[in-house]
Amino acid sequence: MAVKIALPKGRLLRKTAAVLHKAGWDLDEYNSNMGFYRPISRRYPDLRLRVFHEKDIPIQIATGNYDLGICCLDWIEELLAKYPGSGIVKVMDLGYGRGVLYMAASDEEATPGGTVRIASEYPNLAGAYALKQRLGRFSIFPVWGAAEAYPPENADMALISAKERAELAGCGMAPVGRILDYSAFLIAGRAAGESRDLDEIVKSICGALPEPEKASSDGDAPGISLKSFRREQSPGVVRLALPDGHQQQQTVELLNRAGIRLDDYPSATGNRRPGIDIKGMAVKVIRPQDMPLQVANGNFDLAITGRDWLTDHLDQFPSSPVREVMDLGLRRVRLVAVVSQDLKASDAAGLREIIGGRDEPLRVASEYVNIADRYARENHLGHYRVIPTWGATEAFLPEDADLLIENTETGRTIARHNLKIIETLFESTACLIGNAASLADPEKSGRLEAFKSRLQKAIA
Numbered sequence: 001m002a003v004k005i006a007l008p009k010g011r012l013l014r015k016t017a018a019v020l021h022k023a024g025w026d027l028d029e030y031n032s033n034m035g036f037y038r039p040i041s042r043r044y045p046d047l048r049l050r051v052f053h054e055k056d057i058p059i060q061i062a063t064g065n066y067d068l069g070i071c072c073l074d075w076i077e078e079l080l081a082k083y084p085g086s087g088i089v090k091v092m093d094l095g096y097g098r099g100v101l102y103m104a105a106s107d108e109e110a111t112p113g114g115t116v117r118i119a120s121e122y123p124n125l126a127g128a129y130a131l132k133q134r135l136g137r138f139s140i141f142p143v144w145g146a147a148e149a150y151p152p153e154n155a156d157m158a159l160i161s162a163k164e165r166a167e168l169a170g171c172g173m174a175p176v177g178r179i180l181d182y183s184a185f186l187i188a189g190r191a192a193g194e195s196r197d198l199d200e201i202v203k204s205i206c207g208a209l210p211e212p213e214k215a216s217s218d219g220d221a222p223g224i225s226l227k228s229f230r231r232e233q234s235p236g237v238v239r240l241a242l243p244d245g246h247q248q249q250q251t252v253e254l255l256n257r258a259g260i261r262l263d264d265y266p267s268a269t270g271n272r273r274p275g276i277d278i279k280g281m282a283v284k285v286i287r288p289q290d291m292p293l294q295v296a297n298g299n300f301d302l303a304i305t306g307r308d309w310l311t312d313h314l315d316q317f318p319s320s321p322v323r324e325v326m327d328l329g330l331r332r333v334r335l336v337a338v339v340s341q342d343l344k345a346s347d348a349a350g351l352r353e354i355i356g357g358r359d360e361p362l363r364v365a366s367e368y369v370n371i372a373d374r375y376a377r378e379n380h381l382g383h384y385r386v387i388p389t390w391g392a393t394e395a396f397l398p399e400d401a402d403l404l405i406e407n408t409e410t411g412r413t414i415a416r417h418n419l420k421i422i423e424t425l426f427e428s429t430a431c432l433i434g435n436a437a438s439l440a441d442p443e444k445s446g447r448l449e450a451f452k453s454r455l456q457k458a459i460a
Contacts, residue, residue, distance in 0.1 A: 002046045003201060006061065006069035007039070008054040009392055012184055015096045015210075016070055023208035035413050037395035044201070048399075053390035058187065062086040065400050067192035068201065072097050073182035074122065074161060081124035087190035091202060095212030097184035099163050103129055104173040106152035119143050119150040120159035129159065129179055144289040146244060148173055149272040154299040165218040171270055181215055236443040238281045238451070241295070241303035242274070243288040247430060250330040251304055258458035260451075280447050289367075292433065296320045301438035301448065304328065308335055308368060308407055308428035315370035321436040325452060329459055330430035333407040335368070337375060337423040338414055340398040347422050348379040351403065361385045365393055365401035372405040375425065394419060 007030065008016060017030050026042040030051065037051040052060060057071040058079040064087070073093075079086055101122065115137040120126040123142040130138040143150070147158040148171045157176060162168055168175055186205060188198065242251060248266045255262060263275035265285065272285040286294065291303040292313030307324070314320055337348065345351040355362050362384040366372035369388045376384040381403075389396065393404050394417040407428065408414055411421060432455060438444055 002048045003044075003068065003198060004048045004050075004066040005201070006057045006066040006071075007049060007051050008057060008071050009037075009051050010054050012054060012070065012072065012097050016184070019094070019096075019205065019208045019210070021208075023204040025204070036416055037392050038417065047201075050395045050400075051392055052395055053392050055390045056392075058086075058088060060400070061187050061189050062088050064189050064191055067189055068198060069187050070094065070184060071187065072099070072184050074099070074101055074125075074180060076185060076187060077180060077182075078122045078124050081128045089188045089190050091186040091188050092206070093212075094184040094186055094205075095209055097182075098213045098215055099161050099182055100165075100178060100216050101125065101159060101161055101180040101182065102165070102168060102173075103157055103159050103176040103179055104148070104151075104168050105157045105176055107169070107172055107174040115139055116157065117141060117155040118157045118159060119147040119155040121145055121147060121161075122159050125179065126159040129177070144287040146272060146286045146290075149284050149286050150299075154294070164216040171272065178218075183213070236280060236447075238302065238438075238444050238447045239300045240276070240281055240283045240451075241291050241300040241305075242283055242285050243291070243304055243430075244272075244285050245288070247288060247304070247306070247331055250430070254328060254330060254455070254458055258454040260454060278447070278451065281451070292320070292322050295433055295435050296322045298435060298437070300435070301441075301444060302432060302434050302451070304430055304432055306331065306333075306428050307426075307431050308333070308371075310431065310433055311335075311426070311428075312368045312370045315374050323434050323436050323439065325432040325434045325439070326456065326459075328430045328432060328455070332427065332429050333409050334427055335371065335405065335407055335425040336411075336414075336421045337425065338394075338397065338404040338406050338419050338421055339402065341418045341420050342398065343402075345422060348375075348381070351422065352379065352381055355382060355402070362403060363387055363401040364403045364405065365389050365396040366405035367391065367393065368405050368407075371425065375405055376403075 013032060020027060024043050027039045029036050030039040039049045041047050041049065054071045055075050057069040058076050060066045061069045062079065076088060116135050117139050118126045118130060119141045121143060123140045126140050141155060147160050151158055159179065165175060261277040264271045265274035274283050276283050288305040289309050291305040292310050294300050295303050310324060339345055339351065345354050362381050364372045364376050364384055365387040367389055369386050372386050387401055393406050394413060397404055397419055414421060439448060
């Protein structure tokens with residue numbers, strides 16, 4: 001039986017690829033330019049290699065889908081904080097990819113508040129920290145990333161990853177505590193370790209490891225006191241969220257056409273509070289995935305995000321106060337249902353017929369968990385299970401999922417993975433969204449209408 005190994009994309013890809021090259025695995029494709037998540041080892045042709053978003057790897061190991069995996073300790077401990085009995089064995093510290101999880105707060109002066117609000121990509125570790133510190137009242141806000149952007153206006157603290165303490169100062173933060181030192185680990189499923197002979201694979205990796213990276217040495221440096229903060233913006237200020245990542249360049253071009261100038265967006269230094277040449281408007285840069293919920297919670301009045309993420313939010317919260325204000329026509333993608341080319345189904349009805357007689361649930365993998373849930377439910381796909389993913393979703397089919405709900409521009413990546421589209425759910429473009437209460441606020445309505453009018457002229 002083939003040994004199944006989960007490899008990381010993202011921050012660990014380059015160094016992991018170097019280790020495996022030195023180990024003589026002779027991979028056909030595992031690099032930063034890859035568009036294929038199924039590399040093949042010429043030295044070990046029986047290995048079944050898949051490339052995942054790093055956050056998905058501990059779950060793949062814990063559920064027994066893969067025998068070995070490489071990911072950083074932060075995501076391992078995030079899973080174990082919620083599921084301490086997970087079947088994960090830490091085989092060895094690989095010595096690279098070092099970093100630190102800091103609990104941090106804004107270094108600006110602010111007034112003490114009540115409930116401590118903590119934003120993080122690591123909600124389980126953040127909750128464990130709050131309980132350990134015996135915080136009387138606290139709220140954890142899970143975000144897709146950019147947690148450092150939220151304090152002090154929208155959160156009191158953030159649990160964030162950094163290579164060293166100095167990075168916190170660069171984003172206007174100061175440490176409250178040092179939570180976890182992490183590095184890349186080789187992990188195994190407990191059942192696989194007990195029943196499979198993995199020695200040759202593990203030894204090849206051991207012999208190719210670089211000199212361990214030096215750990216950050218600021219462990220005992222004092223931080224700021226543990227306390228909660230509030231900083232309120234002036235009444236009438238319009239709070240705008242702009243996207244990071246792939247949508248940035250097109251957003252900048254749109255704003256330029258509208259005659260709206262931004263200072264330091266995109267930022268070479270990681271600044272998430274660019275200046276804007278509109279009086280009475282404040283801007284933050286956050287992940288598009290987080291925008292609908294943040295607008296719904298009243299943390300922002302307006303945001304530029306994708307209709308895909310707005311739809312996913314509204315599928316979960318149909319009575320949400322978020323409204324689509326206008327279609328901006330940027331970054332056009334399709335939300336599609338995808339299955340293996342080998343599956344004899346060309347639409348949802350064909351898929352329903354194929355799975356109708358089987359006992360196990362249909363596995364639906366997607367970043368859009370609420371859209372995926374609605375699709376399976378409305379198409380009467382029987383007993384199903386939605387598998388949340390964080391990217392590289394094409395790697396899941398056909399072994400680890402039966403159906404994907406995915407976005408695509410051209411469909412080329414889907415076809416390259418021997419997959420096919422059986423249905424287009426809808427087309428998604430960037431859109432301006434707003435909070436219903438903000439849109440009706442007389443103190444903000446003038447600025448909101450002026451901003452909308454300038455955008456409308458730019459897209460006409």
